[in-house]
Amino acid sequence: MADPNAKQSENTPGKWYVDETCVPCHACMDEAPMLLKYADDEEHVYFHRQPANQEEEEAAAMAMQACPTEAIGNDG
Ligand code: SF4
Structure with missing residues (x-):
């Protein structure tokens, strides 16, 4: 789980x-x-935008599922 x-x-x-x-x-x-x-420095990625619609919310959720180190989190 992301911290x-x-x-x-x-x-x-x-x-x-x-x-x-x-x-x-x-x-x-x-x-x-x-x-x-x-x-x-290409040593990590970050969210440069928050999702603006349902499609982008779903893309963020898919990104979270795809992450092998569970580095993506959602405070919502
Ligand atoms: S999937 Fe996870 S570990 Fe891989 S680049 Fe994205 S946030 Fe980083």
Whole structure:
């Protein structure tokens, strides 16, 4: 389970976040490329946007399911 006390600092404010256990492996980017981005050093990804509609909410949920390290969390 993702740790809300260890969020990547670049996450845009909102319920979805990536925590510090991101590898990164790219799996989430295949599910929600509109929401997630690589950090400048490419050592992790983060949410640069929160979902704006139901389709994007579902993409975020799929990204969370796809993450092998459970780095994606949802405070909602
Ligand atoms: S699937 Fe998880 S470990 Fe892989 S890049 Fe995305 S957040 Fe990081």
